[in-house]
Every structure is written in C-alpha cells, then in structure tokens.
Amino acid sequence: xxxxxxxxxxxxxxxxxxxxxxxxxxxxxxxxxxxxxxxxxxxxxxxxxxxxxxxxxxxxxxxxxxxxxxxxxxxxxxxxxxxxxxxxxxxxxxxxxxxxxxxxxxxxxxxxxxxxxxxxxxxxxxxxxxxxxxxxxxxxxxxxxxxxxxxxxxxxxxxxxxxxxxxxxxxxxxxxxxxxxxxxxxxxxxxxxxxxxxxxxxxxxxxxxxxxxxxxxxxxxxxxxxxxxxxxxxxxxxxxxxxxxxxxxxxxxxxxxxxxxxxxxxxxxxxxxxxxxxxxxxxxxxxxxxxxxxxxxxxxxxxxxxxxxxxxxxx
Amino acid sequence: xxxxxxxxxxxxxxxxxxxxxxxxxxxxxxxxxxxxxxxxxxxxxxxxxxxxxxxxxxxxxxxxxxxxxxxxxxxxxxxxxxxxxxxxxxxxxxxxxxxxxxxxxxxxxxxxxxxxxxxxxxxxxxxxxxxxxxxxxxxxxxxxxxxxxxxxxxxxxxxxxxxxxxxxxxxxxxxxxxxxxxxxxxxxxxxxxxxxxxxxxxxxxxxxxxxxxxxxxxxxxxxxxxxxxxxxxxxxxxxxxxxxxxxxxxxxxxxxxxxxxxxxxxxxxxxxxxxxxxxxx
Numbered sequence: 001x002x003x004x005x006x007x008x009x010x011x012x013x014x015x016x017x018x019x020x021x022x023x024x025x026x027x028x029x030x031x032x033x034x035x036x037x038x039x040x041x042x043x044x045x046x047x048x049x050x051x052x053x054x055x056x057x058x059x060x061x062x063x064x065x066x067x068x069x070x071x072x073x074x075x076x077x078x079x080x081x082x083x084x085x086x087x088x089x090x091x092x093x094x095x096x097x098x099x100x101x102x103x104x105x106x107x108x109x110x111x112x113x114x115x116x117x118x119x120x121x122x123x124x125x126x127x128x129x130x131x132x133x134x135x136x137x138x139x140x141x142x143x144x145x146x147x148x149x150x151x152x153x154x155x156x157x158x159x160x161x162x163x164x165x166x167x168x169x170x171x172x173x174x175x176x177x178x179x180x181x182x183x184x185x186x187x188x189x190x191x192x193x194x195x196x197x198x199x200x201x202x203x204x205x206x207x208x209x210x211x212x213x214x215x216x217x218x219x220x221x222x223x224x225x226x227x228x229x230x231x232x233x234x235x236x237x238x239x240x241x242x243x244x245x246x247x248x249x250x251x252x253x254x255x256x257x258x259x260x261x262x263x264x265x266x267x268x269x270x271x272x273x274x275x276x277x278x279x280x281x282x283x284x285x286x287x288x289x290x291x292x293x294x295x296x297x298x299x300x301x302x303x304x305x306x307x308x309x310x311x312x313x314x315x
Numbered sequence: 316x317x318x319x320x321x322x323x324x325x326x327x328x329x330x331x332x333x334x335x336x337x338x339x340x341x342x343x344x345x346x347x348x349x350x351x352x353x354x355x356x357x358x359x360x361x362x363x364x365x366x367x368x369x370x371x372x373x374x375x376x377x378x379x380x381x382x383x384x385x386x387x388x389x390x391x392x393x394x395x396x397x398x399x400x401x402x403x404x405x406x407x408x409x410x411x412x413x414x415x416x417x418x419x420x421x422x423x424x425x426x427x428x429x430x431x432x433x434x435x436x437x438x439x440x441x442x443x444x445x446x447x448x449x450x451x452x453x454x455x456x457x458x459x460x461x462x463x464x465x466x467x468x469x470x471x472x473x474x475x476x477x478x479x480x481x482x483x484x485x486x487x488x489x490x491x492x493x494x495x496x497x498x499x500x501x502x503x504x505x506x507x508x509x510x511x512x513x514x515x516x517x518x519x520x521x522x523x524x525x526x527x528x529x530x531x532x533x534x535x536x537x538x539x540x541x542x543x544x545x546x547x548x549x550x551x552x553x554x555x556x557x558x559x560x561x562x563x564x565x566x567x568x569x570x571x572x573x574x575x576x577x578x579x580x581x582x583x584x585x586x587x588x589x590x591x592x593x594x595x596x
Contacts, residue, residue, distance in 0.1 A: 031450070055446065055481075063439045063473035070443020073428050074451050075371050078443075093433050094470070098440055102420050102430045 012168035017042025019154025084113035114254035131259020145206035152183035188235035194224035212306035257281035331391035347388035368425035381437020435468025464496030479518035
C-alpha cells in the first residue's frame with residue numbers, strides 16, 4: 001500500500017510562486033512577467049523583493065510573450081505568468097515564432113490548467129495545452145503533481161537552457177512529495193512498484209492514481225505507478241521497463257485524450273513495445289462550471305475511473 | 316563612410332535584391348527595395364554594432380526586422396556590412412541555406428536575433444530587448460522596422476501601448492509607410508487612418524520623413540530620432556517610401572510585393588542600377 005497520509009493541502013500555483021521567490025534571491029538573471037494575474041499566480045513575494053525585475057504587461061498576453069523573448073536576448077531568464085489558456089492557445093503563434101523557433105530561453109508558467117480551475121467554466125479550462133506545447137520543436141513540457149514538486153520544478157527550469165512550458169493548477173491538493181526532492185527534467189519518478197499493470201500519471205492525477213493503486217491492491221491487483229512530471233522529453237526508459245514487466249498501461253491526465261501524455265505514451269509503445277493501453281483523460285470535450293471534485297468525477301478523472309480503467313484492461 | 320560610398324551600397328543592394336529573388340523566382344522585392352536607403356543608413360551610418368556577432372548584443376545597438384518578408388534587403392545589408400560572406404547571398408531560399416525565406420536565428424545566421432515573418436511580433440521582442448538593456452545598464456539603442464500593413468496586427472497596438480506607458484525610451488521604431496500591401500493599397504485593404512495621430516495618441520514621440528528614399532534625409536531623420544531617445548518616450552518614424560523604389564516597372568503599384576522578375580525584367584532592373592565597385596556576389 002502507498003502511504004497516503006499527508007499533513008497539508010496546498011495549491012501547485014503556490015509552489016510556483018514560492019519557487020520564483022527563491023529564484024529571485026538566488027539568480028539575478030531571473031525576471032518575471034505577468035498579464036494582470038499577479039495574485040492568481042502567487043507572484044507577490046517575488047515582486048515585493050525584486051520590483052525592478054518584474055514587468056506588468058497588462059491584459060496583453062501576445063505582447064508578454066514577445067517581450068519575454070526579447071528579454072532573453074540581453075541574457076535574462078524570463079518567467080511569464082498567466083492562466084494556462086492564455087499561456088498557450090491565445091499566444092500560440094507568438095510562442096511558436098518568437099520563442100520556440102527562435103530558441104529563446106523563456107519559461108512559460110501556466111496556472112489554472114485543466115478542469116480543476118472549477119467554477120469559471122470552459123472558457124478558462126484549457127484541456128489542450130499539453131498537446132499544443134509538446135508539438136513545438138524544442139519545447140520542454142512539465143506538469144508537476146503537488147506543491148513541493150512544482151516548487152522544485154520552477155527552480156530547476158531556470159537552470160535549463162531553452163523554452164519550457166510549466167503547467168500547474170488552482171485547487172489545494174495533498175502535499176505528498178518531499179520538500180527536498182531533486183527535480184530532474186525528463187526523469188519519471190517511480191512511486192510504487194507492481195507487476196500486473198503500469199499506471200502512468202501526471203499532474204493532479206498522480207494523487208488520484210495513488211488512491212487507485214491502494215484500492216486495486218485491496219482487490220488483489222498489483223499496480224505499478226510512475227509519476228511522469230515531464231511529458232516532453234518523455235522518460236522512455238522508466239515506462240518501457242515497467243510495461244515489459246506488466247504488459248498493460250493506463251495513462252492518467254487532466255487533459256484531452258487527444259494530444260496529451262496518453263498519446264505520447266502510445267506513440268512510444270507503438271514504436272518500441274506495443275501493449276494494451278487505456279486512457280484516463282477527457283474525451284474530446286470542453287469542460288463546464290462546477291467544483292473541482294464534481295468536474296473530475298463527471299469527466300472521468302478521479303481515482304474510481306482509474307480503478308475501472310485498470311480493471312477493464314485486466315479482463 | 317562618405318555619402319557616395321553609401322549610395323554605392325544602396326545601388327548594389329538593389330542589384331542583390333533583384334538577383335536573389337530572380338534566382339529562386341520567389342521572395343519580396345517590393346518592400347525590400349523601398350527600404351534599401353533605410354537599411355543602408357542604419358548599418359552604414361547610424362547603428363553602433365560589431366560584426367563579431369554575439370546574440371546578447373550587450374554594448375551594441377540592436378535592430379529587429381518585424382516585417383520579415385523583406386529579408387532580401389536585410390540579408391544583402393548584413394552581408395555587405397560584414398556579418399557574413401557576400402557569396403552566401405547565392406543561397407537565399409535554397410535548401411540547406413542560412414538565408415531562409417524569412418529571417419531566423421535557427422540556422423545561426425550572424426546578425427539575426429529573432430525569427431520574423433508572422434507579422435506583428437517584432438515590436439514586442441524589441442521592447443523586451445530594450446528592457447534588458449535598461450536592466451543591464453546598457454545605454455545603447457534598439458531599432459525596429461515595421462510594414463505599414465503590418466500595423467493591422469493587434470499585437471502591435473498592445474506593444475505600442477506598453478512602450479509608452481512603461482517609458483521604453485531607448486527604442487526607435489520605423490514604419491515603412493509605402494501605402495501598399497499584398498492585396499492592394501493599404502487604404503483599401505484596411506485603412507490606417509491618421510497614423511501619426513494614432514501613434515501620438517499612444518503617447519509616442521512621432522517623427523515623419525516624406526522622402527524615405529532620399530538617403531541623406533533618412534540619415535537625418537534617424538539622427539534626429541536618436542537625439543530624442545532617453546526622454547521618457549519611445550520614438551516612431553513614419554518613413555514615406557516607394558515600394559519597388561529604383562526599379563521603374565515596380566514603382567507605383569503593389570503588384571511587386573511578393574513577385575520575382577523574369578529574365579528580361581531582371582536585366583532591365585539591373586541596367587537601371589549598374590554594378591558598383593562593391594561588385595556583384
């Protein structure tokens with residue numbers, strides 16, 4: 001059984017904010033930009049400590065992406081902050097040309113990703129952003145699972161040269177990874193070893209997958225759980241090693257099944273080790289207003305859905 | 316450099332533009348020819364830069380071409396002023412070239428700091444570079460060029476609003492005001508209205524030069540713009556130019572925006588601009 005006791009719940013966006021604050025103290029080249037969402041992105045402390053290294057662009061995300069690209073030319077490491085929807089779809093061409101194609105060292109930091117944004121509804125609940133970003137050549141795509149991992153990821157990407165998409169969320173979720181973790185971009189984390197099925201999860205779904213692993217164990221199914229915080233580049237080795245053992249895989253993400261982690265895993269396995277796969281993801285749909293828990297249940301993204309998908313594969 | 320030498324650059328660059336687009340039967344000669352004097356003034360007289368290219372450009376003036384389709388004039392200018400061998404102009408738009416259809420950093424061509432082509436993005440990038448200069452206590456300037464048609468892109472107006480609101484006063488943005496775009500005259504496609512009033516309403520300091528293909532006047536307006544930097548406002552130059560300038564059959568129409576001359580018209584254009592001491596590539 002996985003130990004699922006925890007001391008506190010915290011939002012992953014606060015992990016970003018606290019990571020950024022630490023970077024402000026340790027890396028003089030880090031600058032931050034925001035498009036009128038300072039509070040939502042938890043950027044207040046960085047701004048308080050480094051007012052000269054903060055750029056408030058107003059509600060103008062395209063301009064923000066361009067300014068970030070330009071700042072890199074003078075050796076700065078810009079972190080842009082807005083909601084995931086406005087960090088990707090709204091500014092896709094700016095990211096594509098001025099950042100990715102131009103190989104600019106911009107860190108695109110995106111909060112309120114996925115359904116768990118909640119009551120604001122589908123206009124703000126992007127479920128396509130992982131796909132949009134992973135399609136860009138040279139883009140690194142990271143979706144950490146809790147407060148500690150998001151903080152560690154924020155600090156780690158400052159040391160990585162190249163464009164990064166860092167995706168995190170709004171709701172408070174259990175804090176279960178170590179505050180001392182060594183975050184390695186592109187390296188999956190083995191959470192629990194098992195022999196019957198491999199569960200590959202990212203972001204908020206890692207916690208749900210942990211609950212699912214315990215539920216399955218009660219029913220005599222031994223599931224292996226891997227936390228894939230970096231969707232691109234994908235840790236192929238950890239996934240292949242696991243499915244060679246289990247022969248089955250369930251991918252879990254708060255994202256459309258088209259274009260997300262699940263498709264990346266399917267592509268890998270089709271090329272190197274074809275096995276049966278099931279997808280816990282949204283099914284080509286927009287979201288809607290509701291509480292995060294209600295939405296995760298309605299759209300098939302909670303631990304019960306993971307258990308059911310695993311059982312479906314076992315039959 | 317003497318004015319005669321700079322005039323030779325202009326003429327040689329016109330030949331380069333014609334020959335480059337003719338060789339691959341594609342590319343954008345019209346806007347390139349309209350901005351030849353501007354580029355020559357910028358790289359021959361105005362900017363302080365090193366041809367020992369470093370991406371960060373610290374301690375140098377920087378230039379960003381936002382309307383990337385006029386790459387022929389940019390490439391010719393960079394080559395003629397020493398950023399890379401002039402012979403490389405032969406590779407324009409060909410496979411395995413650093414001289415892509417639109418400028419890019421991707422192939423590592425010296426002198427290019429951002430990809431452009433998808434319009435409306437260069438002003439934002441330049442603002443970022445200008446902000447970095449301020450953070451680095453670097454008192455050099457940042458220059459941009461934009462097509463007038465390009466101003467129809469919304470991002471430009473986000474950037475215009477930002478630059479004045481935040482006092483980005485180490486920035487000089489020139490508008491290639493030729494009144495033409497692919498589909499026709501700008502006033503017919505989407506009229507810019509009173510551009511000067513719009514830029515002034517966005518709180519930029521606006522200069523205007525009616526003779527944008529007069530080299531001396533282009534140099535003078537750029538020098539005037541330099542003298543206006545550091546005073547709290549970004550500086551714009553509305554530069555009235557003629558698309559296809561220097562090639563009689565291209566002038567007075569939008570039709571040579573993105574079309575290469577055939578063999579006969581190439582010869583005609585070259586005869587109007589004889590080879591200079593700088594020599595053809």
